[in-house]
Amino acid sequence: MILNDNNPSDKRIYPSRWECKKGKHLFSSVDKRSGEGKEELLTVSHITGITPRKMKNVSMFKAESLVGYKICEINDIAANTMWMWQGAIGVSKYRGVISPSYNVYRQKNDDFLSDYLDLLLREPTLVDVYHSLSTGIRPSRLRLYPEQLFSIDFPVPSKEEQQKIVDYLEWKISKINALINxxxxxxxxxxxxxxxxxxxxxxxxxxxxxxxxxxxxxxxxxxxxxxxxxxxxxxxxxxxxxxxxxxxxxxxxxxxxxxxxxxxxxxxxxxxxxxxxxxxxxxxxxxxxxxxxxxxxxxxxxxxxxxxxxxxxxxxxxxxxxxxxxxxxxxxxxxxxxxxxxxxxxxxxxxxxxxxxxxxxxxxxxxxxxxxxxxxxxxxxxxxxxxxxxxxKTILLIQKKISVLMELRQSLISDVVTGKIDVRNIDIPQYEHITEIDSEYEEFEDEEDNVTGEEE
Incomplete structure (x- = not known):
């Protein structure tokens, strides 16, 4: 199934067995504000999705008070309006608050498993659609607002296939993470x-x-x-x-x-x-x-x-x-x-x-x-x-291998999440779940043009 909807920048292709629905039928915008500012402050990254700020090394200025910040519940979608064109969106595993200039969305009908949806929302071809629909007078000031998000067609596999996709990717990504580590x-x-x-x-x-x-x-x-x-x-x-x-x-x-x-x-x-x-x-x-x-x-x-x-x-x-x-x-x-x-x-x-x-x-x-x-x-x-x-020179060679594995991991996620690789009949063996280790020499996400902050 080719999705285009009169948008030449939309290059997405999904299996014909998958239903597609407009964002307006899947999600609603939520705007509940913190009254006391005591909630956990969350960050929204195009790399790691939604995480508590205290778990990140963020150099952006932090407001003195979180009163008036938007509340994000577990399984809500949080999106950085200013950086959606880069993929700064995700499904939260935490209850907390985000910047008032961000957007919170919630599923209307529970069409998605949260783990699958989190992977889908940062899938590169879908991010390209965000970019094409973002508006602004300068490239550096692009914004994606709820009405644009609601106009996008989203694939909705069956819940059974969504779960199989999540399970398959956890297995494969663990193997790649072991090599990267x-x-x-x-x-x-x-x-x-x-x-x-x-x-x-x-x-x-x-x-x-x-x-x-x-x-x-x-x-x-x-x-x-x-x-x-x-x-x-x-x-x-x-x-x-x-x-x-x-x-x-x-x-x-x-x-x-x-x-x-x-x-x-x-x-x-x-x-x-x-x-x-x-x-x-x-x-x-x-x-x-x-x-x-x-x-x-x-x-x-x-x-x-x-x-x-x-x-x-x-x-x-x-x-x-x-x-x-x-x-x-x-x-x-x-x-x-x-x-x-x-x-x-x-x-x-x-x-x-x-x-x-x-x-x-x-x-x-x-x-x-x-x-x-x-x-x-x-x-x-x-x-x-x-x-x-x-x-x-030795480090450079190793870093190139790491980069190749990271690209392979992202490509695999994209191919499986979009249905290019059909995993429905693949048996998943017993395996050790492995996350990628943080490195003392890892790039931080708090630099100019790379990361989302809490204020604009």
């Missing part, structure tokens, strides 16, 4: 090896070169080779935040120039590199602060604070959640490796404060860095370049 553990082990190497070099120097050491007042550093200095960062580099571009302004910065604009989401956590081809640029001679080539950008606020960093290979403008470290009296690559080490990371973490978590530039300036003579800095950089290149 094993690969993530490998990445974690390699990153631990890398951190051991960095910590050793920044406290002992290259193995075998030094025999005399002096004690440092900072416990995280411990001791350093005799002749090294331990200095505050403010004495070896300049530090400053960038400038933010609001969602409503982003369409004004798409003209290609020599200066790309980097947001936190454009920094790859694994490779510590920035994506310069994200489509945003600042005009020449603008007032935007610039991080010059061979500086380090570090996220100092939110879920990725102290974790996401990049060594720049060209001049860039950057968001205010990032801080530029521009070397003055230290080798720039030596500084980058130090900022990548647990010696810096532990100092940074100890100073984190605030609702969304972060460290001020004034505080960072007082953190300590071991500083050998310039010639030894270069030797250490050369040594670490060789060591880290091998480890980083």
């Amino acid at each position: 094993n690969l993530k553990k490998q990445v974690h082990a390699i990153n631990e090896e890398k951190q051991i190497e960095l910590s050793s070099v920044f406290t002992k120097g290259i193995a075998g070169i030094h025999t005399n050491f002096i004690t440092c007042t900072e416990p995280v550093i411990g001791s350093v080779p005799n002749g090294w200095k331990v200095m505050k960062l403010k004495y070896v580099c300049k530090m400053y935040n960038g400038d933010s571009i609001s969602d409503s302004e982003k369409d004004d910065y798409t003209t290609v120039t020599e200066t790309p604009y980097i947001a936190t989401k454009d920094i790859d956590l694994q490779s510590a590199t920035a994506n310069y081809e994200n489509g945003l640029y600042v005009p020449e001679n603008s007032a935007f602060k610039i991080a010059p080539k061979n500086s380090t950008l570090l996220c100092i606020e939110g879920g990725s604070a102290g974790r996401k960093k990049a060594y720049t290979t060209r001049d860039v403008a950057f968001v205010n959640k990032l801080c530029a470290f521009v070397a003055t009296d230290i080798d720039s690559k030596f500084l980058f490796y130090f900022l990548s080490s647990d010696i810096f990371g532990l100092q940074f973490k100890k100073e984190m404060t605030g609702l969304i978590g972060g460290v001020s530039i004034g505080t960072i300036k007082r953190l300590l860095v071991p500083v050998p003579e310039p010639e030894e800095q270069k030797e250490i950089v050369h040594y670490l370049d060789n060591k880290c290149e091998v480890l980083d």
